[in-house]
Amino acid sequence: MSMSLTTESTNDGPTVTEAPNSSESKMTSVEKKDKKPDDVAEEEEEEEEYVVEKVLNRRVVKGRVEYLLKWKGFSDEDNTWEPEDNLDCPDLIAEFLQSQKSAHEGKRKASSEGNGDENKSKKKKDDTEKLRGFARGLDPERIIGATDSTGELMFLMKWKNSDEADLVPAKEANVKCPQVVISFYEERLTWHSYPTEDEKKDDKN
Amino acid sequence: MPTKNVADDRISKFKNKGKDPAKLRDKRINECVELRKAHKDENFLKRRNITLSSLPDEEALSPDHVLDEKVNSLTIEDIIKEVNSDSRESQTRGCQAARKLLSRERNPPLKEIIDAGLLSRFVEFLGMDDEPTLQFEAAWALTNIASGTSWHTQQVVEHGAVPAFISLLASPLLHISEQAVWALGNIAGDGPAYRDALIDCHVIPALLARITPETPVGYLRNLTWTLSNLCRNKNPFPAVSAVQQMLPSLIQLLHLSDKDILSDACWAISYLTDGSNERIDVIVRTGIVPRLVALMGHEELSVLTPALRSIGNIVSGSDLQTQMVIDAGVLSVLPQVMRHPKASVQKEAAWALSNIAAGPCKQIQQVITCGLLPPLVELLRNGDFKTQREAVWAVTNFTSGGTVEQVVQLVQGGALEAIINLLQVKDAKTILVILDAINNIFMAAEKLGETEKLCLLVEELGGLDRIEMLQNHDNEMVYQAAHNLIEKFFNDDEIKELKVDTTDDAFVFQTSEAEKTFKF
Numbered sequence: 223m224s225m226s227l228t229t230e231s232t233n234d235g236p237t238v239t240e241a242p243n244s245s246e247s248k249m250t251s252v253e254k255k256d257k258k259p260d261d262v263a264e265e266e267e268e269e270e271e272y273v274v275e276k277v278l279n280r281r282v283v284k285g286r287v288e289y290l291l292k293w294k295g296f297s298d299e300d301n302t303w304e305p306e307d308n309l310d311c312p313d314l315i316a317e318f319l320q321s322q323k324s325a326h327e328g329k330r331k332a333s334s335e336g337n338g339d340e341n342k343s344k345k346k347k348d349d350t351e352k353l354r355g356f357a358r359g360l361d362p363e364r365i366i367g368a369t370d371s372t373g374e375l376m377f378l379m380k381w382k383n384s385d386e387a388d389l390v391p392a393k394e395a396n397v398k399c400p401q402v403v404i405s406f407y408e409e410r411l412t413w414h415s416y417p418t419e420d421e422k423k424d425d426k427n
Numbered sequence: 428m429p430t431k432n433v434a435d436d437r438i439s440k441f442k443n444k445g446k447d448p449a450k451l452r453d454k455r456i457n458e459c460v461e462l463r464k465a466h467k468d469e470n471f472l473k474r475r476n477i478t479l480s481s482l483p484d485e486e487a488l489s490p491d492h493v494l495d496e497k498v499n500s501l502t503i504e505d506i507i508k509e510v511n512s513d514s515r516e517s518q519t520r521g522c523q524a525a526r527k528l529l530s531r532e533r534n535p536p537l538k539e540i541i542d543a544g545l546l547s548r549f550v551e552f553l554g555m556d557d558e559p560t561l562q563f564e565a566a567w568a569l570t571n572i573a574s575g576t577s578w579h580t581q582q583v584v585e586h587g588a589v590p591a592f593i594s595l596l597a598s599p600l601l602h603i604s605e606q607a608v609w610a611l612g613n614i615a616g617d618g619p620a621y622r623d624a625l626i627d628c629h630v631i632p633a634l635l636a637r638i639t640p641e642t643p644v645g646y647l648r649n650l651t652w653t654l655s656n657l658c659r660n661k662n663p664f665p666a667v668s669a670v671q672q673m674l675p676s677l678i679q680l681l682h683l684s685d686k687d688i689l690s691d692a693c694w695a696i697s698y699l700t701d702g703s704n705e706r707i708d709v710i711v712r713t714g715i716v717p718r719l720v721a722l723m724g725h726e727e728l729s730v731l732t733p734a735l736r737s738i739g740n741i742v743s744g745s746d747l748q749t750q751m752v753i754d755a756g757v758l759s760v761l762p763q764v765m766r767h768p769k770a771s772v773q774k775e776a777a778w779a780l781s782n783i784a785a786g787p788c789k790q791i792q793q794v795i796t797c798g799l800l801p802p803l804v805e806l807l808r809n810g811d812f813k814t815q816r817e818a819v820w821a822v823t824n825f826t827s828g829g830t831v832e833q834v835v836q837l838v839q840g841g842a843l844e845a846i847i848n849l850l851q852v853k854d855a856k857t858i859l860v861i862l863d864a865i866n867n868i869f870m871a872a873e874k875l876g877e878t879e880k881l882c883l884l885v886e887e888l889g890g891l892d893r894i895e896m897l898q899n900h901d902n903e904m905v906y907q908a909a910h911n912l913i914e915k916f917f918n919d920d921e922i923k924e925l926k927v928d929t930t931d932d933a934f935v936f937q938t939s940e941a942e943k944t945f946k947f
Contacts, residue, residue, distance in 0.1 A: 317747075328785025328824040330778070331743045332701050332736070339732050339771065341655060341694045343616035346574040347567060347609060349530045354468075367458045371466070378462050389465045 612653030693733035758797035777817035807845035826867035
């Protein structure tokens, strides 16, 4: 189907016709006063067909409503404002208006507060992981405490020639300094008390 | 039996026996303190942001360890002397010492280094391609200064670091190039002004040129983070041309599997979609939406969060943009996100749903069909307040754009009861949104001729009492809205009679003592 709405002017501006397959883009006859695409510059005498791809925006100029049109086959640089009276693409206009409507009714943009979850805007580069435990390359002196609050058994190790003790996994200590570990346990051996003092003495032998 | 001496010797080795109680107590206290300290240090170290990268291992140093480990921490005075000397060796030594001070955990002396006038020298060092160690130390030092406040970053920029860093991006030494990426990330992250200044210096092509199939993961992590800072900030947004330049690489990065890369790439997208529908269009046209929807279901919170934010932003756009998100399967991922253990995730999911529900009834139908009503009602009942607030918006939007049948389904799903229970919240805005929803539901009921039944239903749910009470609310809009509701729908003298149900319409407002679920 080919329709063209002619304007009053007898200007040999191009006529816009409907692309056969597209249900969206309707035809519009338009006086393209401001811009003509390069490849039709020489053919101003003939009727050219231009297809509206999309309605992008709306404005009111001197009381007249105009729409910003994206032309099919042309880049965004060729977009033009056309008076609504010249247009016959109600679907595209409706789609545009609907998109505007949804933007105001119900749709809510992100709150500017943000969540504080955002990734960091600046980062300091720290020293690479501080050497600790056996990695410090020091010799174990003695174990002075133990804890399993991390989920695994850790010993607090006093190192030779250092005042700073730190935690080492028991598993590692058992292999690397078994005697030190044994000393630790031996120091802490306790015997449970039994009913009589005499029996206690005997047990301690 | 052993002799007394041997027994004594052995006994004295035992933990507690034969020891002076005071000494024992002291020993216990010291031990506790040491344990606590070591534990604290360990946790402290765990919390640090350690990024694996191509960077060489550095020996750990801290002022606390002065005595035991190999140390050469110089004072700032010494550093100044070294850095200003003519010997490359001294300069390197001084620069490295400065870098170490600037990398320490507690109170790195950013201002002192700046005040010592060292920045110009550091920037000079950046240009010494024949002295890579010096370049690297200077780059690291300047990175950390730029990681401070805006003032600190400004000092770095004003000493001419930017062109030097951009040149360093092309260094054949990966660890130096990577350090430059990091520094530029800090500068870009300061705000839109420096971000745009960097863009004007053509930082983007220089960065993108570093992405190759051989680029190590650690490098890519830093690079993605820096790119995200170039996408960050509004007022103004980054130029569309800059965004267009970065997008293809961002898309590439979004298809990798490293969680840190994915997280920062998603943050970049979330910044870019946090704007007008035109901005959203730029992103959506890349075809990245399905990948974002998939990442919404990622097991890592650090990936899920920005992916969800991005999707939430996109569905705050046009109906068309929202449809693309629905077509990508968001409605099947959303329920599990709405049940996520973290409250802020639930909230963002509810917000996204509220925007989808603000669309045309065709989309609302998809929301229903994909089973989003039950999780929504769950959030209304059990979510924390911020989540409930978003869920309430979802309900209101639903009632505003939905068909009568869709509104009926909403009520049958328990949403009306849930929002009535929320009428007792303090937040006036939320109350208004709820009253709006109730109003819309009544309008749907009117179309069915079921207004009286709905009144009874609302009354049974305790809604009438609450709305009547709201007529005394402090907030003017609230008491007006409550009053209007009562006037409009509850003041009819004939309402008490239940109409005989002669219609074969399946949607009938009913009250039933026996049934908990209300059919209407």
